[in-house]
Amino acid sequence: MKKIILGVAALLFCVQASQAQLLPSLKLGVKGALNFSSLKSDGKWLNSDTKTGYQLGVWGRVGAAGFHVQPELYYTQKKAGFKDQENNEEGEATLKSMDLPILLGTKIGLGPLGVRIQAGPVFSFAQDGKVDFNSATDFENYKKSSTGIIGGIGADIKSITIDLRYEHGLNNISQESNRSQKISMWSIGLGYSFL
Numbered sequence: 355m356k357k358i359i360l361g362v363a364a365l366l367f368c369v370q371a372s373q374a375q376l377l378p379s380l381k382l383g384v385k386g387a388l389n390f391s392s393l394k395s396d397g398k399w400l401n402s403d404t405k406t407g408y409q410l411g412v413w414g415r416v417g418a419a420g421f422h423v424q425p426e427l428y429y430t431q432k433k434a435g436f437k438d439q440e441n442n443e444e445g446e447a448t449l450k451s452m453d454l455p456i457l458l459g460t461k462i463g464l465g466p467l468g469v470r471i472q473a474g475p476v477f478s479f480a481q482d483g484k485v486d487f488n489s490a491t492d493f494e495n496y497k498k499s500s501t502g503i504i505g506g507i508g509a510d511i512k513s514i515t516i517d518l519r520y521e522h523g524l525n526n527i528s529q530e531s532n533r534s535q536k537i538s539m540w541s542i543g544l545g546y547s548f549l
Contacts, residue, residue: 379422380549381415383515387543391432393447394523401546403435405446409453424457424468424472432537442528449496449527449537451478455504466512473505476521478537500527502537515545 389408393402411428430453437444459472478500506519523536 361460372474375526378416381547382549383413383513383547385413385426385428385515385517385545386410386544387517387541389430389432389539391434391449391537391539393400393434394536394538395435402437405433407431407434407448409541409543411453419456423462424459426453426455428453430478432539434537437446449480451480453478457504461510463510466510468510470498470508470510472508472519473503474501476500476504485503490512497527497529499524500525510547513547515543515547517541517543517545519543519547 378513388408389409390404391407392404395402396516407430409430410430411426413424413426413428415422415424417423424546430449430451431451432451434447434449436442436447453476455474455476457472457474459470461468463469480496480498480500500523502521502523504519504521506517508515521537521539521541523538526534526536528535
């Protein structure tokens with residue numbers, strides 16, 4: 355069984371390598387996604403529930419020899435339920451930002467069908483420098499930018515793209531060091547390529 359799996363993997367790799375071109379390819383498109391995010395904290399002061407948000411934006415892909423770079427720019431609304439254990443407050447937080455992921459990846463496939471593996475950094479720039487809460491709370495000061503890492507898999511079927519990704523925040527989005535919070539998010543997206 356291992357030999358069969360290795361044989362199929364080697365065959366797919368050879369087909370991909372034979373199709374690779376030295377001249378770069380270019381794709382441009384639009385994308386929409388649903389995201390499922392939560393807040394992670396140091397210590398046990400915050401519990402967070404996963405809530406649904408969305409993303410809308412544009413993407414491009416430049417590739418050659420089986421590898422590609424895919425920058426994206428999209429407006430994101432991330433939501434997370436929370437319960438502050440110290441102050442016994444709970445509610446829902448909404449984070450609005452412009453997100454800029456820069457993904458590196460490779461594609462394996464035949465003809466118009468391909469499977470992608472991608473990963474890279476994501477830079478988020480808050481729309482208003484704050485987080486909106488639907489309940490009374492002392493959370494007021496949030497950083498205007500943050501950095502995370504994102505990775506996932508995707509599929510291309512002619513001009514349609516589908517992505518499943520996980521994003522993990524790398525830095526504290528709160529100005530208060532004793533209120534450390536990071537975003538954790540899954541997203542599933544659907545895009546369309548014009549080129």
